[in-house]
Amino acid sequence: MALITQLSQLDLTRRYTYADYATWQLSEWVELIRGRVRLMSPAPKRQHQDITRNIEFPIMQFLRGKSCKMYHAPFDVRLTRATPNGDASIETVVQPDICVICDPQKLDERGCLGAPDWIIEILSPGNVSRDTKEKFDLYEEVGVREYWIVTPEQKNVVVYLLNEEGRYELRGEFYTPGLIPVATLPELQIEWAEVFEGV
Secondary structure: OOOOOOHHHOOOOOOOOHHHHOOOOOOOOEEEEOOEEEEOOOOOOHHHHHHHHHHHHHHHHHHOOOOOEEEEOOOOEEEOOOOOOHHHHOOEEEOOOEEEEOOHHHEEOOEEEOOOOEEEEEOOHHHHHHHHHHHHHHHHHHOOOEEEEEEOOOOEEEEEEEOOOOOEEEEEEEOOOOEEEOOOOOOOEEEHHHHOOOO
């Protein structure tokens, strides 16, 4: 089988699995969503990087010495219901901007297997519908407990939490200075003004 080093070698109409994905040696970042290859946005703009760092800093400080771990893209999150087929049955691999995983059993040398507890996606112009619809539905379905969508242009943070029925409910929309509560880490609150500092 030919080594996959360029996107042009992939059939974008075909379904792939994590077993395929793990062999690719692409220079571009891609995600697999329900077996379909999705191109990541080009390298994030500087404000995206600033916001990522501004959010990560208080989380990192808070998690020091605790069992939950934070990771940022590129970091493979394999979303699956476990089956005996292993990698060949996994059809979804995402690269969340930021994720927090509190179950150490989900972590291995390749990333995370299963739903993180908390995912934060920072919108870029090319990924709005993917993060607000496709990933929203996906994260809800696999049981990501808390999902934040950050919109740099509007300086807006929208927070969703899974309810008892396994559906996302709007927890809050934050677009002015003040503390944003984190349900996954109840003692942590993130200051809105610090999220968008320097942006």
